[in-house]
Amino acid sequence: MAAIEVNGLTKVFRTYRKEPGLIGAIKGLFHRKYELVRAVDQISFKIEVGELVGFLGPNGAGKTTTLKMLSGLLYPTSGTARVLGFVPWERHDAYRRVFALVLGQKNQLWWDLPAVESLELNAKIYGVSRAQLNRTMAELGELLGVRDKFSIPVRELSLGERMKMELIAALLHQPKVLFLDEPTIGLDVVSQKVVREFIREYNARHKTTILLTSHYMTDIQELCRRVIIIDHGRIIFDGQLDAIVDQFADFKLVTIHYALGASCSAERLAGYGELIEHNPASAVLKVKRDRVISVCKALLDELPVSDIDIQEVPIEEVIRKIFAR
Numbered sequence: 001m002a003a004i005e006v007n008g009l010t011k012v013f014r015t016y017r018k019e020p021g022l023i024g025a026i027k028g029l030f031h032r033k034y035e036l037v038r039a040v041d042q043i044s045f046k047i048e049v050g051e052l053v054g055f056l057g058p059n060g061a062g063k064t065t066t067l068k069m070l071s072g073l074l075y076p077t078s079g080t081a082r083v084l085g086f087v088p089w090e091r092h093d094a095y096r097r098v099f100a101l102v103l104g105q106k107n108q109l110w111w112d113l114p115a116v117e118s119l120e121l122n123a124k125i126y127g128v129s130r131a132q133l134n135r136t137m138a139e140l141g142e143l144l145g146v147r148d149k150f151s152i153p154v155r156e157l158s159l160g161e162r163m164k165m166e167l168i169a170a171l172l173h174q175p176k177v178l179f180l181d182e183p184t185i186g187l188d189v190v191s192q193k194v195v196r197e198f199i200r201e202y203n204a205r206h207k208t209t210i211l212l213t214s215h216y217m218t219d220i221q222e223l224c225r226r227v228i229i230i231d232h233g234r235i236i237f238d239g240q241l242d243a244i245v246d247q248f249a250d251f252k253l254v255t256i257h258y259a260l261g262a263s264c265s266a267e268r269l270a271g272y273g274e275l276i277e278h279n280p281a282s283a284v285l286k287v288k289r290d291r292v293i294s295v296c297k298a299l300l301d302e303l304p305v306s307d308i309d310i311q312e313v314p315i316e317e318v319i320r321k322i323f324a325r
């Protein structure tokens with residue numbers, strides 16, 4: 001059985017549209033104008049037990065709305081979903097015990113209390129024993145490097161430390177499915193890396209099924225082999241991250257290194273492809289995929305070139321292009 005199975009899931013928000021000015025406000029009292037926002041539009045996917053899948057999309061694509069439905073915080077307008085066999089929005093107590101949702105943009109710990117007190121409270125709510133609480137705090141505190149921060153009031157922790165505490169709080173009851181909505185947002189690069197590595201390690205150790213959103217491509221590239229891309233509420237890609245490059249990048253980047261003391265004019269290089277970068281010792285050309293071999297051959301034959309590198313266009317750029325469509 002798949003850990004997560006979603007079929008035709010749809011969420012339409014009905015929002016009240018205000019007309020500008022006083023007259024608009026008065027008119028609004030009598031004829032409310034509603035606008036329908038299709039935040040999530042007929043999405044379907046399946047995630048197997050233990051998979052770590054990246055959920056990507058531009059701002060407003062419908063990622064958080066989807067995760068909220070899968071966590072039972074929102075009712076869908078239509079469609080179905082099962083997570084570990086549960087219909088999330090039926091909010092079974094047993095479901096609450098097997099999943100967790102972490103919202104990077106939202107603080108779920110008590111602001112004025114030391115983190116440990118929030119953790120103790122969570123342990124009580126979820127029926128986690130004192131022994132397991134201690135074990136988890138030791139294990140995860142160690143992995144995240146916050147073992148000595150548990151007694152500091154949450155509001156005094158740094159953003160990164162707070163996020164780490166949020167993760168520990170969410171994992172106390174050892175959920176089998178974990179929804180992570182931008183767990184690294186706003187963190188400095190070092191904390192981002194720690195959190196990223198923690199997620200990878202946790203997934204490997206506990207075989208937790210994880211659906212993760214992030215606007216940082218490093219997170220996605222280092223953690224997820226599979227990605228689901230959503231735009232305007234619809235899934236536009238679901239597959240291996242590598243395949244994105246094959247499917248969407250029509251170009252490769254060809255870097256030439258000049259032989260000692262030699263170089264070429266930009267005009268001359270432009271005849272081989274789009275000139276992206278030009279230095280005294282090297283140049284980067286963007287070349288159509290199907291022309292790469294013949295172009296490299298010509299470059300070697302015709303220019304004072306000592307070395308050639310061929311690279312894929314960075315995934316980040318490819319994804320930006322997909323979103324732009």
Ligand SMILES: Nc1ncnc2c1ncn2[C@@H]1O[C@H](COP(=O)(O)OP(=O)(O)OP(=O)(O)O)[C@@H](O)[C@H]1O
Pocket residue numbers: 013014015037038039057058059060061062063064065066
């Ligand atoms: N409670 C709500 N009422 C009305 N519209 C909403 C509500 N929540 C979300 N929306 C709209 O639904 C759409 C999807 O929002 P959502 O938060 O799911 O996007 P997202 O993919 O998480 O974006 P981001 O990357 O910015 O976090 C947006 O157009 C948003 O304005």
Ligand SMILES: [Mg+2]
Pocket residue numbers: 063064065181
């Ligand atoms: Mg969001």
